[in-house]
Amino acid sequence: MTAEDPFVTHRGLLFTVAYEMLGSAADAEDVLQESWLRWADVDRSQVREPRAYLVRTVTRQALNRLRALSRSREDYVGEWLPEPLLTSPDVAEDVELAESVSIAMLTVLETLGPTERAVFVLREVFELPYGEIAEATGKSAAAVRQIARRAREHVAARRPRVRVSRSEQQAVVDRFLLALRTGQVQELLKVMAPDVVMIADGGGIVPAVLAPIHGADAVARLLATANRKVAVLRTTTVSLNGAPAGRIEFDGEPSAVSLVVEDGRITRIYVVRNPRKLTRIDEPAEITR
16 A cells, blocks of 8 residues: 555554444454455546545455444443543644533434444444445445434434533543542542443453442442452553543553533443453554544
8 A cells, every 4th residue: 555545544544444334453354354355356446536445345344344343242241331532632722522522422422223233333424424324334325324313313312412621521530540549438439420330341351340330439440449359550641542541550451431421420431451452542543534
């Protein structure tokens, strides 16, 4: 590939499409590799709009991969969470893009079927015309409109309802990480909403709670206990999936923590501990649209 090749030019966009459809950077990279092999065999003189052609190709490959993965995710040990990505500040500047790649949103998208997810991502995030989405998904334009409407309603009923500024998110993340380091239950309770929910993903590889923990008291006790059980606990504020978040090391074992903040308090805590999902938290990913 040369720097002028359309695949190289649009690689960030193509990766973002695949990642939002799959919730996994590793699977998104596999989809890009498969799509590149198909692109390499195409007669470029017959492709009038390379960007649209490549998005269609990646969407089809991502749909195939998503359908193939459905069984393995059903057999996953504990809760399955999206793979976190280290992101640069420019991702956060695009508010809609940052929201679309947030761990909270990707978790909501997991509740959609493969075609619904593809239609929602292509329409709501990348604003593709219904006709192009129809070509990419193998549906009629009329069917795509209906699927898009159902997907919007489904997501609207489940997504976080309040957007907070980056500074407010940062302040809450800092308070949470400080309380976690000190292990003070009362400080943890102050920063969490009474009905907070914590979800952890260890993948059966490292210790993690297997079901969501509900309520500030239960979550605070669990986190304070985790603090006491480790010899060394280090926390760092990082930008994950377009928002301030935390990187936590329990005796050298890393975890990524993303928070949903509403009215100055945490309502959701997503903890990714599965080491196979933590390979993209050291170098910023190329996220764009």
